[in-house]
Amino acid sequence: MEIPVDLAMGRYGAYVWSSVGLTLLVLVYNAWSAYAALRDARRRLRRARADQAAR
Amino acid sequence: MSDGWSFTRWSAGILPAWAHRLASPPHFYALAGRLTPWFAWPAAVLMAVGLFAGLFVAPTDHQQGDAFRIIYVHVPSAWLSMSSYAIVAGAAAVGLIWRIKLAHWVAHAAAPVGASFTFLALATGSIWGKPMWGTWWVWDARLTAELVLLFLFLGYLALADAFDDPRKGDRASGVLALVGVVNLPIIKYSVDWWSTLHQPATITALGKRAITIEMLWPLLLMWLGATLFLVAVTLTRARAITLERERAQAWVGEAL
Amino acid sequence: MNALVAVARRDLLVAVRRAGEAVTPLLFFVVVTTLVPLGLEPRPELLAEVAPGMLWVGALLAALLGLERLFAADHEDGTLEQLLLVPTPLALAVLGKVATHWLVTGLPLVLVAPLCAELLALPHAALPALVVGLLLGTPTLALLGALGAALTVSARRSALLLPLLVLPLAVPLLIFGARAVALAASGADPLGPLLLVASLGLFTLSLAPLAIAAALRIALE
Numbered sequence: 001m002e003i004p005v006d007l008a009m010g011r012y013g014a015y016v017w018s019s020v021g022l023t024l025l026v027l028v029y030n031a032w033s034a035y036a037a038l039r040d041a042r043r044r045l046r047r048a049r050a051d052q053a054a055r
Numbered sequence: 056m057s058d059g060w061s062f063t064r065w066s067a068g069i070l071p072a073w074a075h076r077l078a079s080p081p082h083f084y085a086l087a088g089r090l091t092p093w094f095a096w097p098a099a100v101l102m103a104v105g106l107f108a109g110l111f112v113a114p115t116d117h118q119q120g121d122a123f124r125i126i127y128v129h130v131p132s133a134w135l136s137m138s139s140y141a142i143v144a145g146a147a148a149v150g151l152i153w154r155i156k157l158a159h160w161v162a163h164a165a166a167p168v169g170a171s172f173t174f175l176a177l178a179t180g181s182i183w184g185k186p187m188w189g190t191w192w193v194w195d196a197r198l199t200a201e202l203v204l205l206f207l208f209l210g211y212l213a214l215a216d217a218f219d220d221p222r223k224g225d226r227a228s229g230v231l232a233l234v235g236v237v238n239l240p241i242i243k244y245s246v247d248w249w250s251t252l253h254q255p256a257t258i259t260a261l262g263k264r265a266i267t268i269e270m271l272w273p274l275l276l277m278w279l280g281a282t283l284f285l286v287a288v289t290l291t292r293a294r295a296i297t298l299e300r301e302r303a304q305a306w307v308g309e310a311l
Numbered sequence: 312m313n314a315l316v317a318v319a320r321r322d323l324l325v326a327v328r329r330a331g332e333a334v335t336p337l338l339f340f341v342v343v344t345t346l347v348p349l350g351l352e353p354r355p356e357l358l359a360e361v362a363p364g365m366l367w368v369g370a371l372l373a374a375l376l377g378l379e380r381l382f383a384a385d386h387e388d389g390t391l392e393q394l395l396l397v398p399t400p401l402a403l404a405v406l407g408k409v410a411t412h413w414l415v416t417g418l419p420l421v422l423v424a425p426l427c428a429e430l431l432a433l434p435h436a437a438l439p440a441l442v443v444g445l446l447l448g449t450p451t452l453a454l455l456g457a458l459g460a461a462l463t464v465s466a467r468r469s470a471l472l473l474p475l476l477v478l479p480l481a482v483p484l485l486i487f488g489a490r491a492v493a494l495a496a497s498g499a500d501p502l503g504p505l506l507l508v509a510s511l512g513l514f515t516l517s518l519a520p521l522a523i524a525a526a527l528r529i530a531l532e
Contacts, residue, residue, distance in 0.1 A: 006111075009121035015186050016124050019179040020106070023128040026175050027102075027284065030168055031095075034288045037295040045302050046311050206479040213475060217466035226529040227462045231476065234458065234522055238480050241511070245483035249490070 063153055078155045080297050081306040087290040094287035101280030109273035116270070125183040131277040132176040133197065135285055136204055139169025142289065143211065144236035147229035157293075159225035160300065162232060163215055164292035168285055170208035176201045196250035200243050207235045221300065314399035315407035322411040325384075332377065336416045337423060340373040344427035355432040362431035363441075363492035367485050369427070370420055370445060374452035374481075375474055377416055381408070381460040382527065392531055401527065402520035409450075409457045409523075417449035433496060440495035444488045444508050451512045454519040455480050461526035484511055 009016040067075075076082045109127030116123040142165040150158035177198060184193045192198075215228035266274075301307055326333045347365050348358055385391045394404045424445050425438050433441065459477040466472065491504035 006121065009110075009124065010115070012120060012122040012186055015122055015182050016110070019125045019128050019182045020110070022178055022182075023132070023175055026171050030171050030288050031284070034164075034168075034291040034295070038291050038298070041295045041298040042311050045298060045307060048302070049308055049311070203479045203482055206475060210472075210475045210479065213469070213472055214462060214466065217463065217469060217472060219467065223465060223529055223532065226532075227466070227526060230522060230526050230529065231462055234480065237518070238483075241483050241514075242479070245486045245507075249486045252490070 067153060078153075078157055080157055080301050080304070081310065083157055084294055084297050084310055087294050091287050091290045094283045094290070098280045098283035098287055101276050101283065103280075105273045105276030105280055109277065113270045113273055114267070119187065122183065122186045125179055127273055127277050129176060129179040129183055130274060131281045132172045132179060133201060134278055135281045136169055136173040136176050136201060138282065139165050139172055139285060140204065140207070140232075140236065140239070142285075143169060143208075144232045147232035151226065151229045151233070156222065156225060156300070157297065159229055160296040161289065161293045162229065163212075163225075163296055165285070165289045166208055166212050166215075167292070168288050170205060170212065172281075172285075173201055173205040173208055177205065194250065194253070196247045199250065200246045203242050203246070204239070207239070211235070314394060314397045314404040317407075318394070318404050319407040319411045322408060323414070326411065326415040332380070333415045334419075336373040336376045337419045339376055340369050340420055341423065341427060343369040343372065344430050347431060358432040359434060359496065362428060362433040363437070363489045363496060364485075365431060366424065366427060366433070366441060366492065367444075367448075367489040370424075370449065370488075371452065371478065371481055371485055373420060374417070374449065374456050375477060377412075378456045378460045378473055378477075381412055381457055382464045382530075383460075386464050386530065391527060395528070395531060401524040405457070405461075405520045405523045405527070409453050409520075412457065413450050413453040417453050420449055421445045433492070436498065437492050437496035437501075440491045440501040440505065444491045444501075444505055447505070447508045447512050448484050448488045451484055451508075451515045452481060454515045454523075458519055458523050458526065461523045461530070464527070465530035484508065487511065 007013065077086070106127060110124055113124070113127075115121055143162045146158045146162035146165065149155055150162065180198045180201070181191055181193075184195075184198075185191055211228050211232055214231050215224045218224035218227065298307060298310075344366070347361065351357055351361070382391065385394075394401055397404070421442060424441055428438060428441055455477050456473075458480075459473045462476060463469075463472055487504040487507040491501035491508065494504065495501040
């Protein structure tokens with residue numbers, strides 16, 4: 001199947017690609033910040049428990 | 056008082072054991088951890104395929120040219136913004152009626168993603184509007200309603216965070232979410248009505264015309280993928296919130 | 312019913328004594344109306360076109376003032392907790408409080424609206440629609456504002472929070488109220504939008520007191 005890859009999107013390249021780019025940015029940001037929130041919580045609580053155990 | 060019939064107790068009584076377990080933070084934490092990859096990876100694949108197809112495989116529209124391809128990010132964002140609000144309101148209702156704090160945490164987890172999708176719907180709608188209608192912002196019904204929805208999300212997040220006692224924040228934002236969900240149809244109706252009064256005859260609403268199946272299937276893939284993405288992110292955030300709120304409990308030590 | 316009357320009477324007394332506070336929303340409404348021509352060209356046709364919307368926006372924003380203190384004083388001195396113990400349902404006591412608040416801040420707005428409409432060159436034909444619309448709409452605003460105030464009464468103070476909560480909920484009222492005035496100004500029949508304003512009022516009146524009571528209970532836990 002011949003897939004016509006028109007990267008310029010007719011005359012509308014700037015609009016289409018900025019929309020797509022913005023979407024990817026927002027999706028990646030959400031995924032990363034959710035993962036980071038969990039990772040940081042675990043890290044912080046592990047450290048707190050270690051401090052407590054040391055005392 | 057405790058001997059009278061109570062809807063809360065009756066409904067809790069007819070639920071199976073696994074539903075009760077779901078409300079328990081340690082079980083939720085473990086289960087959500089196991090489930091997240093099953094949502095995250097399919098989400099990524101579906102959205103990658105859907106986006107590629109939408110950008111390169113779907114036929115070009117004769118009216119709007121290739122600019123119409125923005126539909127593949129704009130419309131799923133709008134749909135997801137609504138679904139997210141439904142999740143926030145539903146979880147808030149569960150939290151308030153059955154006094155399950157975990158439900159409030161799920162609502163708090165879904166709200167930022169919902170706000171992001173709402174912002175995305177607004178931004179992509181605006182970008183789409185520029186080549187179509189010549190201006191960066193158009194007060195059409197859907198964009199205006201999305202704008203109000205964004206404020207509802209921001210209000211929810213601000214209120215949840217505004218209390219020294221986080222449990223008050225849970226319940227207050229829960230009440231707000233329910234008030235919002237009751238008002239949302241009214242707001243949508245009034246904005247739709249207002250927009251028909253002021254819409255010039257030449258403008259048709261974004262994406263509102265006959266759509267062929269070749270154009271439709273990438274849209275459905277994007278929508279499905281984004282929904283799975285919403286669930287994956289919500290589960291992850293909810294786990295983080297659960298750890299924070301339960302940090303003094305014993306089970307947290309084992310789970311870390 | 313006793314708590315409702317008692318609360319209403321006490322609030323009225325306080326409002327009379329603190330007349331300055333009570334007058335703030337009214338003054339704000341008049342000031343906003345005065346600013347509009349200064350910010351635009353004072354051409355009567357232009358002013359008349361923006362008048363329906365600006366009057367309603369002004370009413371909306373004025374309704375936000377004075378909400379901060381609606382429940383805060385009672386929360387601080389323990390009156391709210393007393394209201395929980397009284398046999399009268401909290402929702403009714405809330406209704407009494409909001410009714411008084413409306414009498415003091417909303418009703419004067421309705422009475423002064425024709426004057427402000429004159430400043431904005433609104434055609435006289437639209438005055439009844441304006442007054443009736445505001446008469447039906449300001450109680451709704453008072454209830455929505457009270458809901459916002461109740462949700463935030465035990466929260467950390469933030470100037471932006473209350474408007475952020477209340478204004479999105481007030482959008483339908485704004486749309487229908489302003490539309491009624493605009494229709495009347497162009498000679499058409501404003502009945503449709505006015506009925507919608509009335510329906511919003513009834514809807515809010517039936518549900519808001521319950522939500523406000525729930526919010527107050529959360530604050531008192």
